[in-house]
Amino acid sequence: MNTVETFPMTFVVLDMEWNQPIPYIPSPVDPKILPGEIIEIGAVKLTVLSESEYQLSSPFSILVRPMYYRIMNKQVSRVINRSTEDLKRGLPFPEAYKMFQQWCGEDYVLCAWGDSDISIMKSNLKIHNLPVEINDRFLDIQPLFGRVAENTSQQRSVAYAVDFYxxxxxxxxxSADKDAYYEARILKESLIDYFSLSKKETDPAFPTLKHFVSNPNLTTQIKWKSGAFSLEKAAVEAAMKEKMLCPICEQPLSAVIDWFTSGHTTLSLWQCPVHNTLSGKIRAKKTPSQEFYGSGQLRFVNGNAARYVREKWEEKIAAKCERECEEL
Ligand SMILES: [Zn+2]
Structure with missing residues (x-):
């Protein structure tokens, strides 16, 4: 099996289109379980023979006939230009997926732009009672591009990166195969940048390629417990001493907002240089012998969830300010 850092490396760049439920029509399945039903799978293989030799395959493309969301959602249709009539064509998902897997072969790193293709793929596998385990190496091209092209963790669109390079x-x-082709071209340029940067980079925190690769079959959250204490506060403080490491790459995280209490919860916000923002939460819980332990949880958060922590922290600072002003 080739590891990520030895040649040749094979990357399968996946891009899919999916239909969504229509808000005013009763959905045949819970949209939380199936947020989108795949209607097209596209992919392009990028084989890296050396730091300067890259081969792009011809695209894989297959239409999938949806079983649940068979009426084209207008908003989706505006973006991908497909009609309800078009959805009657294509293979059932289990057959299409099998063909995709056969095309992928054995030894590769699965790639996509962002992580939504992976979560949609998993929800579709699940609804068809297929094993939800997908390839155990996944590289999100978006943060790799951000780091090597612009040294930013800002999220960019495919169109932006196409312009950039x-x-x-x-x-x-x-259209899935064309987007996959563009994303594979971006990946190629990002890898060229990565190899050239990693030679001259003096920053010891400069991530290796391995740090951009995660196992999508593992959960992206960590839980821990402190020892038992007679006081609630001591239990929470003990849990706060846990060293915060990224669940994906295990690099130490930097605190964006250090632990603070908000009601019965202790919250924090963290940053991995590669995998973005995580929030920490600690609650005191009771042991059977009526003592306390701190129960901690660290998980990846989107912008909204991060804003929640930030707002709680700002409320706390404002309240503290008010109290101190009264004392003066
Ligand atoms: Zn990380």
């Missing part, structure tokens, strides 16, 4: 635009976006 001046990749010739011969087709419109939003």
């Amino acid at each position: 001046r990749i010739p635009q011969t087709d419109d976006f939003h």
Whole structure:
């Protein structure tokens, strides 16, 4: 099996289109279980023979006939330009997925732009009672591009990265195989940048390629417990001493907002240089012998959940300010 850092490396760049439920029509399944039903799978293979030799495959493309969301959602249709009539074509998902897997072969790193393709793929596998375990190495191209091209953790669109690398635009976006092709070109340019940067980079925190690869079959949260204490406060404080490491790459996290209490919960916000923002939460819980232990949880958060922690912290600072002003 090739590891990520030895040649040749094979990357399978996946891009899918999916239909969504229509808000005013009763959904045949819970949209929480199936947020999107796959209607097209596209992919392009990028084989890296050496730091300067790259091969792009011809695209894999397959239409999938949806079973649940068979009426085209207008908003989705506006983006990908497909009609309800078009959805009657294509293979059932289990067959299409099997063909995709066969095309992928054995030894590769699965890639996509962002992590939504992976979560949609898992929800579709689950609803068809197929094993939800997918390839155990996944690379999100977006943070790799951000780090090597612009040294930012800001999220960029595929169109932005295509412009950035001046990749010739011969087709419109939003058909799975064409998007996969653009994303594979971005990956190629990002890898070229990565190899050249990693030679001259003196920052010891500069991530290796391995740090951008995660196992999508593992959960992306960590839980821990402190020892038992007679006082609630001591239990929480003990849990706060846990060393915060990224659940994906195990690098130490930097505190964006250090632990603070908000009601019965102790919250915090953390940053991994590669995998973005995580929130920490500690609650005091009771042991059977009526003592206390701190129960901690660290998990990846999106912008909204991060804003929640930030707002709680700001409320706390404001309240503290008010109290101190009264004392003066
Ligand atoms: Zn990380």
